[in-house]
Amino acid sequence: MARIVTSLDIGSAQIKCVVAEEKRDGTLSVLAAVKRPSVGLRRAMLVDVEDATRIFREMAVDLQKISKRATQDVFVNVNGEHIKPRPSRGVVVVSRADQEIQEDDIERALVSSKAIRLTPNYLILHNIAREFIVDDVGDIQNPLGMTGNRLEASTLVIEAFAPQVNLLVKTLERVGMKVGGLIYNPLAAARAVISKKQKDLGALLVDFGFGSTSIAVFEENKVLHAKTLPVGVGHVTNDIAIGLKTSVEAAEKIKLTYGFAIAKEISRRDSVDLAEFDRSNSGEISKRFISEIIEIRLAEILDLVNNELKSVGRYGELPGGAVITGGGVKLGGMAELARKELKLPVQVGFPDLSGFEVLNPAHEELLDDPEFATAVGLILWSQDENHRESGGTGFKKFFRNLMP
Ligand SMILES: Nc1ncnc2c1ncn2[C@@H]1O[C@H](COP(=O)(O)OP(=O)(O)OP(=O)(O)O)[C@@H](O)[C@H]1O
Ligand SMILES: [Mg+2]
Structure with a gap:
């Protein structure tokens, strides 16, 4: 019977999930790709089990509809500052x-x-x-x-931190999911967006999530460093809310509509009518001001990333460059700002779908997005493990340790 594997990227803002069937020739046929708002998580950590259980249960019910086996081999990302x-x-x-x-x-x-x-x-x-x-x-x-x-x-x-990991597994098992693998978020994301060649040359992965920014540094095809910073693009939204004295919901919409990461590229004369986003508010706000708020916070996050690179002696010194991914990179000007701050070549990481067969255009549209890097990487990680296991040597445990 063909193997069915499911990935669950449990993020601070959204849960991203992919169900794939691995065919005999190794092709991964996508059966489903789902995205829904997450609750019960903060800074990429589980903080409210009841809320999380509810959302996981809904997810499990949906997965069961796709296939009875879709809840039986679930690869899950683990993230958080504790790692x-x-x-x-x-x-x-x-x-x-x-x-x-x-x-x-x-x-x-x-x-x-x-x-x-x-x-x-x-x-x-x-x-x-x-x-x-x-x-x-x-x-x-x-x-x-x-x-x-x-x-x-x-x-x-x-x-x-064991209680956090155990709680996550227990909560998933309580709703009938069987965890096949637990993978640290930036390692899973890197699997989908950084090439072996880049990892060999020396490269950086940055996942700009809503509640966290996680990084992994590779060199000679090995993991040199990895870290999760408890600050993400949700903090940009909060800064806009404070700066414009508006609601967080309005601030998020303003960010998505007019946000840009490099302030000097925005004319001082262009303005936004606050009432367009928040009916209880009014006044013209300059777009340049909004960008200034955004740039300050993002530069601060990138500075923290640079500190991590300095801690392993690789600041500005990774010839394979940086691949930035996660929902946060969809903000205009992100790659340019990252290039300037990290002093590295920068590319936006769209998940590598070359080994996938995606028949449904709606799935394709969802997956061809930096937001899905971790969810796609989890499927690829699971496939790597499966191949090694069925390689005839019974070598799974050993090779798992060799994965970059
Ligand atoms: N077009 C866009 N412009 C600016 N920001 C965007 C855009 N699209 C998405 N985002 C931001 O990306 C966020 C979602 O990113 P993502 O799904 O990677 O976070 P997450 O995985 O839930 O969080 P974390 O990894 O920190 O737990 C959104 O909440 C939004 O703030
Ligand atoms: Mg994420």
Whole structure:
């Protein structure tokens, strides 16, 4: 039977979901693509379980209508400021007498790299291999079949606050969904929008979400750093509401209609009638002023991203450039502002749909959008895992750790 996989990108503003059937030739045929407002989340974290349960239940009912199996293998993103990367190492002695490195030696080295002192009440979300070292010779991607005495795995552990992750899984299970995988948001998004070549050269992923901005830095096809900042484009909306003394709803509409990220490109003479968006309000506001509010906040967020790049010594130094994605990048002038602030080549990340068959034009329209980067990336991530598992070696756990 063909495999059906579902992705659930639980965001602060919207839930994005894709259901796909994996055909024998590896094509992913899209059965559904859904987007709906989310509730119960703040800054990409679950804060109100009752609200979230209600919305997850509605989602589960809809999925059941698409296919009975659509709730049985759900890949979910995990996001939030609590998630932290930390480098680790695991060392083992090669077990075979002829010193040829076998799968189980690699597995043992990776397991041993997990034996670190985690932050109390944290769990390991990912343990990603960065390199293997055989008898002090490093930079080895896959040591299988090499000979040596001592095998060392250098990894990047991504740890997450256990109660938050457990609560998310429990809430999904309560409405009948089976979680097939939990993937850290920027890693999932990167899978859909950054090419292997860029990851090899050195590249940055920035997901501009409503309540958070998450980043991942890649180099030599490995994850170098990842982080979630608890500030997103929803803060831009709040700033507009305060600046114009209008409601948040009106501010969001103003942002979507007239927002632009670079103030100097907007004429001072153009103005907006506030009453158009908020009937209880009136007055002409200059579009330049609105852009100034937007630019200040976005530049601040990009400055925080630069601080993360500085923390790993890669500020302005990633030849593969930055790929910016998430709903926030649909604001006019975003790529230009990001280019200026990050001092990197910047492109807007539309999800890579080359491996997908999308028959319904409405699905295609939804998916061909930076908002869907994480949801598409989760499906691709699940496919990667499935291929490795069915590759005949029973290698799933091991290769999962090798994924960039
Ligand atoms: N055309 C547009 N112009 C400006 N902003 C936009 C546009 N379209 C969407 N947005 C912003 O993007 C937001 C949604 O982005 P997204 O779906 O990536 O957030 P999320 O995944 O729910 O949040 P998070 O990842 O922080 O949990 C909207 O709430 C809106 O503020
Ligand atoms: Mg998001």
